[in-house]
Amino acid sequence: xxxxxxxxxxxxxxxxxxxxxxxxxxxxxxxxxxxxxxxxxxxxxxxxxxxxxxxxxxxxxxxxxxxxxxxxxxxxxxxxxxxxxxxxxxxxxxxxxxxxxxxxxxxxxxxxxxxxxxxxxxxxxxxxxxxxxxxxxxxxxxxxxxxxxxxxxxxxxxxxxxxxxxxxxxxxxxxxxxxxxxxxxxxxxxxxxxxxxxxxxxxxxxxxxxxxxxxx
Ligand code: ADP
Ligand code: ZN
Numbered sequence: 001x002x003x004x005x006x007x008x009x010x011x012x013x014x015x016x017x018x019x020x021x022x023x024x025x026x027x028x029x030x031x032x033x034x035x036x037x038x039x040x041x042x043x044x045x046x047x048x049x050x051x052x053x054x055x056x057x058x059x060x061x062x063x064x065x066x067x068x069x070x071x072x073x074x075x076x077x078x079x080x081x082x083x084x085x086x087x088x089x090x091x092x093x094x095x096x097x098x099x100x101x102x103x104x105x106x107x108x109x110x111x112x113x114x115x116x117x118x119x120x121x122x123x124x125x126x127x128x129x130x131x132x133x134x135x136x137x138x139x140x141x142x143x144x145x146x147x148x149x150x151x152x153x154x155x156x157x158x159x160x161x162x163x164x165x166x167x168x169x170x171x172x173x174x175x176x177x178x179x180x181x182x183x184x185x186x187x188x189x190x191x192x193x194x195x196x197x198x199x200x201x202x203x204x205x206x207x208x209x210x211x212x213x214x215x216x
Pocket of ligand 2: 130132133134135149150151152153154
């Protein structure tokens with residue numbers, strides 16, 4: 001399955017993507033994770049990405065699109081993928097159609113994860129992530145063990161962009177640049193909406209149902 005996860009920052013794209021990737025047996029590709037790995041490794045791409053990410057802005061379309069093109073051309077993506085965080089602009093969506101070609105573009109399904117802005121704000125400020133295995137935690141509802149990741153034992157951290165000023169800018173960026181993708185994909189008939197304000201398992205069940213995968 002060729003799946004795109006759409007939704008505001010903090011909507012739960014990453015959390016759902018990890019589970020959906022296990023169920024659908026296709027790779028989970030998170031542009032945010034790839035950028036953060038590059039920032040950590042201080043690569044050329046990482047230096048460029050950091051200058052935008054730290055301000056809550058989008059990394060330029062050409063940089064991001066080339067990175068995704070490279071990733072989805074790899075062997076493990078030949079039967080599908082889950083894109084988490086891409087496309088984030090209409091230009092990226094159009095570039096993706098070119099990369100995939102007509103036949104595969106028709107197979108694209110877009111899961112739009114719907115959530116209110118105040119839930120997003122509460123989630124992001126309380127979020128911690130494991131830089132090693134990428135699992136995310138919520139200090140109140142799903143806390144790590146002290147500051148240690150349950151899955152791999154690494155020390156969890158707060159993302160530098162999960163602080164109030166940058167969160168505010170990320171939401172503005174989302175509303176301006178990414179929200180138009182909802183209409184873009186709706187008009188192509190690829191969009192399904194799912195609510196994600198409750199617990200993780202319920203949101204996942206809603207997603208499976210919306211994608212017609214209930215019972216797998
Ligand atoms: P979230 O969805 O929680 O905001 P992500 O981890 O998906 O976070 O992305 C973090 C940051 O990485 C974004 O705020 C943006 O600066 C950058 N980024 C991720 N994906 C893209 C993309 N497709 N195009 C441009 N920038 C991106
Ligand atoms: Zn971990």
